[in-house]
Amino acid sequence: MNPPPPAxxxxxxxxxxxxxxxxxxxxxxxxxxxxxxxxxxxxxxTWQDARHELDELLDGHLAQAAALLVAQQARAGEHDxxxxxxxxxxxxxxxxxxxxxxxxxxxxxxxxxxxTPMVDAAALAGMPLQPRLDRRGDRDGRDSHHRRGTAAxxxxxxxDTTRDRRGHAxxxxxxxxxxxxxxFRLGFHSVVLDGTAWRVFAAQGAEQDLRxxxxxxxxxxxxxxxxxxxxxxxxxxLGLPLLGAVVWWVVRQGTAPLRRLAQQLARRAPSDLSxxxxxxxxxxxxxxxxxxxxxxxxxxxxxxxxxRFTADAAHELRTPIAAIRTQAQVALAASDDDERRHALRATxxxxxxxxxxxxxxxxLSRLEAGDAxxxxxxxxxxxxxxxxxxxxxxxxxxxQQLGLDAPEGGCRVDGNETLLAVLLRNLVDNALRYSPxxxxxxxxxxxxxxxxxxxxxxxxxxxxxxxxxxxxxERFFRVLGTAQPGSGLGWSIVRRIAAAHGxxxxxxxxxxLGGLAVEVAWPAPR
Amino acid sequence: MRILLxxxxxxxxxxxxxxLRQAGFQVDWVRDGAAAxxxxxxxxxxxxxxxxxxxxxxxxxxxxxxxxxxxxxPVLVLTARDAVPDRIRGLDAGADDYVVxxxxxxxxxxxxxALVRRAHGQPQETLQAQGVRLDPAGRSVTRxxxxxxxxxxxxxxxxxxxxxxxxVLSREQLEQHLYAWGREVESNAVEVHVHHLRKKLxxxxxxxxxxxxxxLPRDGPAP
Numbered sequence: 001m002n003p004p005p006p007a008x009x010x011x012x013x014x015x016x017x018x019x020x021x022x023x024x025x026x027x028x029x030x031x032x033x034x035x036x037x038x039x040x041x042x043x044x045x046t047w048q049d050a051r052h053e054l055d056e057l058l059d060g061h062l063a064q065a066a067a068l069l070v071a072q073q074a075r076a077g078e079h080d081x082x083x084x085x086x087x088x089x090x091x092x093x094x095x096x097x098x099x100x101x102x103x104x105x106x107x108x109x110x111x112x113x114x115x116t117p118m119v120d121a122a123a124l125a126g127m128p129l130q131p132r133l134d135r136r137g138d139r140d141g142r143d144s145h146h147r148r149g150t151a152a153x154x155x156x157x158x159x160d161t162t163r164d165r166r167g168h169a170x171x172x173x174x175x176x177x178x179x180x181x182x183x184f185r186l187g188f189h190s191v192v193l194d195g196t197a198w199r200v201f202a203a204q205g206a207e208q209d210l211r212x213x214x215x216x217x218x219x220x221x222x223x224x225x226x227x228x229x230x231x232x233x234x235x236x237x238l239g240l241p242l243l244g245a246v247v248w249w250v251v252r253q254g255t256a257p258l259r260r261l262a263q264q265l266a267r268r269a270p271s272d273l274s275x276x277x278x279x280x281x282x283x284x285x286x287x288x289x290x291x292x293x294x295x296x297x298x299x300x301x302x303x304x305x306x307x308r309f310t311a312d313a314a315h316e317l318r319t320p321i322a323a324i325r326t327q328a329q330v331a332l333a334a335s336d337d338d339e340r341r342h343a344l345r346a347t348x349x350x351x352x353x354x355x356x357x358x359x360x361x362x363x364l365s366r367l368e369a370g371d372a373x374x375x376x377x378x379x380x381x382x383x384x385x386x387x388x389x390x391x392x393x394x395x396x397x398x399x400q401q402l403g404l405d406a407p408e409g410g411c412r413v414d415g416n417e418t419l420l421a422v423l424l425r426n427l428v429d430n431a432l433r434y435s436p437x438x439x440x441x442x443x444x445x446x447x448x449x450x451x452x453x454x455x456x457x458x459x460x461x462x463x464x465x466x467x468x469x470x471x472x473x474e475r476f477f478r479v480l481g482t483a484q485p486g487s488g489l490g491w492s493i494v495r496r497i498a499a500a501h502g503x504x505x506x507x508x509x510x511x512x513l514g515g516l517a518v519e520v521a522w523p524a525p526r
Numbered sequence: 527m528r529i530l531l532x533x534x535x536x537x538x539x540x541x542x543x544x545x546l547r548q549a550g551f552q553v554d555w556v557r558d559g560a561a562a563x564x565x566x567x568x569x570x571x572x573x574x575x576x577x578x579x580x581x582x583x584x585x586x587x588x589x590x591x592x593x594x595x596x597x598x599x600p601v602l603v604l605t606a607r608d609a610v611p612d613r614i615r616g617l618d619a620g621a622d623d624y625v626v627x628x629x630x631x632x633x634x635x636x637x638x639x640a641l642v643r644r645a646h647g648q649p650q651e652t653l654q655a656q657g658v659r660l661d662p663a664g665r666s667v668t669r670x671x672x673x674x675x676x677x678x679x680x681x682x683x684x685x686x687x688x689x690x691x692x693x694v695l696s697r698e699q700l701e702q703h704l705y706a707w708g709r710e711v712e713s714n715a716v717e718v719h720v721h722h723l724r725k726k727l728x729x730x731x732x733x734x735x736x737x738x739x740x741x742l743p744r745d746g747p748a749p
Contacts, residue, residue, distance in 0.1 A: 318606035322628030326541030329631040333548045
């Protein structure tokens, strides 16, 4: 993974500005945040560890240096001269200081050491004599110091590094090490001299008045720690932006198909419902793309049906309108009254037909829109009586006999009364239309023993061939060779309404009257 | 001019027949495709108005069948199918004109006249020969610029002869041009009409080919 080429950086602008809701932004923030936390924890642990080791090491050195001085002083014997200033030998030396006190007098000190005891001057007087370091106990003493230093250090870690606490801690540490304590404490001290924090080791020679202090500025420890931490954190600080860039680039590459898909969809014309190409899409993207294609296919089907309907409807409407126009024109140009009257009557008939067609189209279009109509229990027998009553005058005018057989007590179905009336009217109207003058049309309602309901309409019309029966109900399918004007929409409407009510429509030859028999059957309620 | 109207819709067919009669056509009306094909093969119509959505036989099939049978009369397809592919299909199947419902009756008549004129190789709206000029649209005739009053039958007879100028038309052919179905044809009607035409337009205009029929000579080669 290479750092992103500079050329891609400006391109990041628009994508990056999309705000925290962008997937890329969230991934970037999340990953970089996690990396920061991990690195921060690592640095903290490193700091703790390094400080601990450093303290142990340097405390050991302090103790050893003190032991060395004690041993030297013991060998040198009495020394009552003025305090000697030891030379500075190393650039680090100013950070290290020591004092040797003999019987309350400063016998030896480093150049940078103060003239007063480095640890609590008041505690110097009347100090107890233990523990003592002598040549024989040298090793034991050192070990003891080491232990004590460690104990103090542990304590230091657990508590604040205030002087009081440290003193108290050292008390306990001293007691546990068997050191006699009386105001003056042997071992490690953290003190402030002239505003500078020191770490001081206090030791006592074999002779009780010999005291050695070896101190080291705390700052030097902090400096070392900081240096260690710096060397650890520098690569991290440099690496973080690099990592961010790499993550950004990888995420951008990964989400490229998503953006391509979005562009494809944005560019799409509303009429373009072709499927999206799914080849080469990552697995995560293939699923939404496939789902989209499914949606496109469904919409395309719907649009095609809509278009077909519109085309068919336009086609069907043109003929009655053409008839109206033609007849009106004939009436205008007619030279005699009979011709004019005939043409005007035909014009009116054409208007009635167009109206009926429009109503049918609207009904069908509402049915096809698929809105579930409100339902309630409907008494089909009462409804049939009403519809037949409406159609009877026209039937009587053609001397047709219209009859209804319905069982006592009504025939209730769950449905929409308006739609069921449309269904009944279409069926009966159709039967009357295609029956010759003077013929009979029978409507019957029956409740079969098994439950459910059956509506049959028998007529004495010409009936239908098997092939025509098959096609009945196709929108605008019209049986050829009939003199009756019709759009074929009535059957579509009947079938739609029946389907919406869970009823089935069957068409057969009428055994009773020889024409067509239509049966609408409602299943028994479950 | 006698034309065949094939239209299954009762109201529209009735209206078209009445309207085209008003425009001076003799109209035979059939209501299904099979009858349309039969009549187009059997009768010498000047033109046909053909609906496409016909019972028994689709208008397009009728067209293809009569064209295969060598019937060349101009056919005007009158339909509710307005999609461009439908138009192309209709014209390719042999229709001379393709008109979408609804249509103005005057326009329909004008289109039919134009189709008939073109079918007879007449680029002009009016027909003329030997100083006699016939305007099919205005149903008027002039001789040397002077209007001549003709009866409807006389006009139709002259129209048929002018359309077929230079060709001999038999008495039967002329009768078929003159009368739609169900009209009584008197046995000597054609002779009577020819006699009247000669009286009104000059004896030289229509020549008799004895035992064959009548002929209106074509003018000299067109300038």
